[in-house]
Amino acid sequence: MKYNQLTINNPDDLLFGIAPKPLLTRSGMSIGGGLVYPELNFTLPPLEVKASTMRVVAQHYRDIIADALKRAAELQAPGVVIEFETVPPMTATPSFGLEIVQILLDGMEEAHRQHGLKSVLRMTPNDNREFARPPVMRSGEHWERMLELFNLSAAAGAELLSIESVGGKELHDEALMQCDLGQVIFSLCTLGVRDMEFLWKTLDGIAKKHGVICAGDTACGFGNTAMVLAEQKMIPRVFAAVVRAISVVRTLVAYEYGAIGPGKDCGYENPFLKAITGYPMSMEGKTSACAHLSPLGNIASAYADLWSNESVQNVRLLGGPAPTVYMEQLIYDCRLMNRALAEGRESALTLRRWLVDSDATLDPQAWVLTPENVIAISRAIVAEPNHYLAGIAAARTAIAGLRSGLATGNLQIPPREISFLDRMSEQLDDLPDNEGDFIEQQKAIVDPSKYLPSEYGI
Amino acid sequence: MTTLQELAMAVSSGNRKAAKALTIQALDEGVSPGDLVDLSLVPAMAAVGERFKNNEIFVPEMLIAARAMKESMTVLEPRLLAAGITPKYTAVIGTVEGDLHDIGKNLVSVMWKGANVQVIDLGTNVSSAKFVEAIREHKPQVVGLSALLTTTMPALGETVRVIRASDAPPVKIMIGGAPINQHYADEIGADGYAPDAGTAVDKILTLLGAI
Numbered sequence: 001m002k003y004n005q006l007t008i009n010n011p012d013d014l015l016f017g018i019a020p021k022p023l024l025t026r027s028g029m030s031i032g033g034g035l036v037y038p039e040l041n042f043t044l045p046p047l048e049v050k051a052s053t054m055r056v057v058a059q060h061y062r063d064i065i066a067d068a069l070k071r072a073a074e075l076q077a078p079g080v081v082i083e084f085e086t087v088p089p090m091t092a093t094p095s096f097g098l099e100i101v102q103i104l105l106d107g108m109e110e111a112h113r114q115h116g117l118k119s120v121l122r123m124t125p126n127d128n129r130e131f132a133r134p135p136v137m138r139s140g141e142h143w144e145r146m147l148e149l150f151n152l153s154a155a156a157g158a159e160l161l162s163i164e165s166v167g168g169k170e171l172h173d174e175a176l177m178q179c180d181l182g183q184v185i186f187s188l189c190t191l192g193v194r195d196m197e198f199l200w201k202t203l204d205g206i207a208k209k210h211g212v213i214c215a216g217d218t219a220c221g222f223g224n225t226a227m228v229l230a231e232q233k234m235i236p237r238v239f240a241a242v243v244r245a246i247s248v249v250r251t252l253v254a255y256e257y258g259a260i261g262p263g264k265d266c267g268y269e270n271p272f273l274k275a276i277t278g279y280p281m282s283m284e285g286k287t288s289a290c291a292h293l294s295p296l297g298n299i300a301s302a303y304a305d306l307w308s309n310e311s312v313q314n315v316r317l318l319g320g321p322a323p324t325v326y327m328e329q330l331i332y333d334c335r336l337m338n339r340a341l342a343e344g345r346e347s348a349l350t351l352r353r354w355l356v357d358s359d360a361t362l363d364p365q366a367w368v369l370t371p372e373n374v375i376a377i378s379r380a381i382v383a384e385p386n387h388y389l390a391g392i393a394a395a396r397t398a399i400a401g402l403r404s405g406l407a408t409g410n411l412q413i414p415p416r417e418i419s420f421l422d423r424m425s426e427q428l429d430d431l432p433d434n435e436g437d438f439i440e441q442q443k444a445i446v447d448p449s450k451y452l453p454s455e456y457g458i
Numbered sequence: 459m460t461t462l463q464e465l466a467m468a469v470s471s472g473n474r475k476a477a478k479a480l481t482i483q484a485l486d487e488g489v490s491p492g493d494l495v496d497l498s499l500v501p502a503m504a505a506v507g508e509r510f511k512n513n514e515i516f517v518p519e520m521l522i523a524a525r526a527m528k529e530s531m532t533v534l535e536p537r538l539l540a541a542g543i544t545p546k547y548t549a550v551i552g553t554v555e556g557d558l559h560d561i562g563k564n565l566v567s568v569m570w571k572g573a574n575v576q577v578i579d580l581g582t583n584v585s586s587a588k589f590v591e592a593i594r595e596h597k598p599q600v601v602g603l604s605a606l607l608t609t610t611m612p613a614l615g616e617t618v619r620v621i622r623a624s625d626a627p628p629v630k631i632m633i634g635g636a637p638i639n640q641h642y643a644d645e646i647g648a649d650g651y652a653p654d655a656g657t658a659v660d661k662i663l664t665l666l667g668a669i
Contacts (some may be wrong), residue, residue, distance in 0.1 A: 011489065043608070043609070044608070044609060045608065046608045046609065046611040046612060046637070047608075047609065047612070048612045048613070049609060085610045087607070088556060088609075089609075130558055131558060131580070131583060133581065133583075155648055173564075176561075177517050177518065177521060177561070177564070177565075177580070178521060179516070179517075179518040180518075225561070229517070229561070232654070233513050233516070234516060234517040234565075235518065236516055236517050236645070242513050313608055369564070380656050416515075416516075
């Protein structure tokens, strides 16, 4: 592991708007440099994306960007990040994706020309490799098309490159359903880590070629799937909280291979990554309820350098088009955080305390995101010599934090979930000390038809 | 407590070893394989499904019960086959073209199997043609279609349209997925919609006329 110590050691230094290693964009936005900026993401209403619908699709994006940036300028946003997260056909056919990139960049340029609004585009192609079952991770059409879109977008002017990569997900869903921590660690820390190493080496090469920035990845398909399943009462919240802690190890690999932030919004593991790496992070919370529900609405913003809405469909609301409405909400949230920062550290820490304390006691997933738990789990991760052991350490530290919260009466855990704390500890006790032995153990357990070990180099 | 009652308890508590032993014991006592399924396994899984629906247990606990039932079925299946007893109902299920999400679909499969419905799972990213082909081959009473993305919702409508227009045997169509609601099901001509896996059991049994 590249990181063997924390960049942020003191929980009180883990704060919104300030990152030890801020990022300066071409337009002059300093992300993590003392201001929280809004990051807007949007998607289409129900509409199939194909050659015959691209004219309609393009018009949606033209309307979205013009209206949302106009509102951002009216509200005097100091700058905005626009994230273009494609839908799968736009990555499968890179010319579709590129057409939208150009529309968005044109809209951003126009807003700068008309209003002086600073902005930067984050480009997030789909990781379509999982369309092959079992997934083919290192070659083939899905891999090639994805890289093609990264290259074309970076060349066109998309400055931040991100992805929600899926290596290991083909086993992780089942691991969640079974509440099997061994299989979670195999998916995230063995398969996921190896895929991240391969993927991010490649993305780093693309970024260097075009002079753009590798921003970061997210364990959305892992940690947020667990969170949503917990919201639906399918799996225990304590289990989802521990999965979150383990997911840090996988996403960290992006930063070991060239990413420098801002981490992608839906990575609720980002506070840990900020503590470890010092790079700025995007977060989402209450303003992403348009995309998914969560128990982390306020606490997530405690660490945000960018504040995002995850994704909203371009539908008409009473206040206007939904992306514009969400731009306004994000800007007001950012204003509040920036006002606190402007008043000084004490005010900022007061606001952070309110954001943290208003969520932390009510849900185990929020509890692991308290500054003290973030630092404790991050410290446990960087103390380990490899990603496998780091995953176990993250899980054990998260469970210890949950037990401590329960014992002190500071954390509410539903009675039917409490036994899962012991069950998870027992599962961890059964894991071998050595990753080689672990891999052999897991290979005998998981469904071999679902993944290709050779695609992960094991 | 009768052996069938004990078996039901073993299944609902996820005790695979006991489920297998009690299945053998019940057969030795002269209980027919069909009665064993109908009077013990299916009611046990129905109770488990009910507990899940009432938020008393989580999915992994439900899956443990399903595995215990499967253990019992490994003993029963050869005998059911020999006696010419096949599951009364068959369903084909899959996630529509362009969509890879399958957690919800997989849960529905488990629940339907628990209700003694034979489930043919076509997986994810399934084209409408593949659904039609499966209907021709397996002659199910019900087809379940799933989609999670707003951008793949249109594929639900397209699949319903292609199935209805095909020469495949008539079939009831159920749909589900996060962005779906009853209104959308009505709009595209589906016969049923279920918001979650628990409700999907009630819905399929209603469509089958079994309740």
